[in-house]
Amino acid sequence: AQSVTQLGxxxxxxxxxxxxxxxxxxxxVPPYLFWYVQYPNxxxxxxxxxxxxxxxxxxxxxxEAEFKKSETSFHLTKPSAHMSDAAEYFCxxxxxxxxxxxxxxxxxxxxxxxx
Amino acid sequence: xxxxxxxxxxKITKRGQNVTFRCDPISEHNRLYWYRQTLGQGPExxxxxxxEAQLEKSRLLSDRxxxxxxxxxxxxxxxxxxxxxxxxxxxxxxxxQGHTGELFFxxxxxxxxx
Numbered sequence: 001a002q003s004v005t006q007l008g009x010x011x012x013x014x015x016x017x018x019x020x021x022x023x024x025x026x027x028x029v030p031p032y033l034f035w036y037v038q039y040p041n042x043x044x045x046x047x048x049x050x051x052x053x054x055x056x057x058x059x060x061x062x063x064e065a066e067f068k069k070s071e072t073s074f075h076l077t078k079p080s081a082h083m084s085d086a087a088e089y090f091c092x093x094x095x096x097x098x099x100x101x102x103x104x105x106x107x108x109x110x111x112x113x114x115x
Numbered sequence: 116x117x118x119x120x121x122x123x124x125x126k127i128t129k130r131g132q133n134v135t136f137r138c139d140p141i142s143e144h145n146r147l148y149w150y151r152q153t154l155g156q157g158p159e160x161x162x163x164x165x166x167e168a169q170l171e172k173s174r175l176l177s178d179r180x181x182x183x184x185x186x187x188x189x190x191x192x193x194x195x196x197x198x199x200x201x202x203x204x205x206x207x208x209x210x211x212q213g214h215t216g217e218l219f220f221x222x223x224x225x226x227x228x229x
Contacts, residue, residue, distance in 0.1 A: 004157075006157075009155070032215055032216050034216050036218075036220075043206070043208075043219075043220035043221050043222045043223065044158070044208075044218070044220040046216075046217055046218070046219075049216055049217065051215065051216075090157050090158070092157075092216070094215060094216045102148065102160045102163055102171060103158075103160065103216055103218065105150075105157030105158045105159070106157050107155065107156050107157050108155075108156070108157050
């Protein structure tokens with residue numbers, strides 16, 4: 001069965017520092033992979049997605065993620081953190097009958113950015 | 116605002132009561148999803164519809180849970196004989212066909228069962 005593991009439930013960085021949020025997936029077939037972000041009191045929003053095209057995927061707000069099949073990883077990075085990046089981030093993998101019609105989410109990583 | 120809307124946003128009920136949540140998806144989206152999220156966890160898939168057809172249900176969706184999307188537009192999620200373990204945030208999302216995994220989420224309906 002498909003599963004998604006996010007290493008680190010809380011990550012804290014300084015403003016301007018590199019952001020690295022880790023995600024590993026388990027799958028017997030190449031998955032569709034996603035990162036979603038949830039700001040306080042808002043619904044989840046799609047940051048970026050991997051669908052077996054380019055392995056380096058660029059998303060909104062300067063985030064990107066790299067699909068590494070050998071490591072079954074899809075880590076999210078941003079070169080320079082901004083205070084507005086403070087939020088909870090969820091990695092997800094597509095799964096389901098007849099295609100990838102449902103998402104399996106990781107437990108989430110809460111990102112704090114301090115001055 | 117043309118996003119996904121959910122109602123009510125908060126519901127407090129006593130154990131054993133029935134509750135119903137409503138979701139209005141983005142109008143041109145034919146797929147609608149229900150997820151449940153508890154504290155410290157990511158959203159867990161419950162069920163999804165393509166138009167009015169319920170195509171998949173999770174084992175999490177016990178007999179006390181039922182979801183409908185009668186006209187392929189809004190959806191309802193009913194929980195009968197609520198239990199304290201049902202306390203969670205219930206999330207609705209919608210997507211357009213051909214946009215796999217690109218879900219647009221509502222802000223959720225928080226259920227507290229006393």
